[in-house]
Amino acid sequence: MKLKATMAAAIMLSTMAFSTTASADTFTLGRTILLEAKNSHAKIPVPLCRNTKSIQIKAERDVFLTKVVFKFQNGSSRVFQFQRKLDKNEKTDWRRFSYERCVTDIQVHGRAEDGSAGIKVLGRR
Template identity: 50%
Template sequence: MKKLSQVSLSTVLLLAASAMALPQQALADEQITLGRTILLGIGDQGAKIPLLACRRSDAIKVKAERDLELEKVVVTFNNGKTKTIKFNRHLKKDETTDWRKFGYKRCVDKLEVFGNSDGSKAGVKVYGRK
């Protein structure tokens, strides 16, 4: 009788632990890193992020690794068309923008981030959503 109750208890605990892990796994799969670049103090040229392979996404968001002024991101798709997403806002360290949608899933080939860092340079990460 003790063996049966120990097996049942361990089974219940295992199922509960795996059920708690599933939603976190699903949320982690929604966001992918499209690329990372560095913005310099002042400049009119964008920081380019070429992607080695086309990444399918229906939206992007930007995360600042240091304080910066984010102007826009130009997204180039695999068919050669581009979409300019304007942000025109100040981002503090570790702050992210909201998701900006493309309308439907598209294959992203290249990103170009325009903005200025508050210091000498600031890292920027661009995320996509599956």
């Protein structure tokens, strides 16, 4: 009986360890609000260089997302094209950089469906 309880506790602890590890790798790179119903862009300055291998965009309100431009510490940049509507709390798929990059600036291009739309940019190592 004691062996079964110990095994059950060990399995639960290992499951909890894996679930916290997966979510610990995801972090917020920045947030912004897109204003107006026309095409516009918003800048997200990243105060410290944040190393990330892939990104995901989450819409906090309805938005039509066209593209996101990432600038890196070495001066280069990367553009991800989306051209799609995101509903409230909808996320894009994870988009990967070639290798771990140091993000210093983000530009989100798109238009708000209801006058303003919140955008959250997530990073993952």
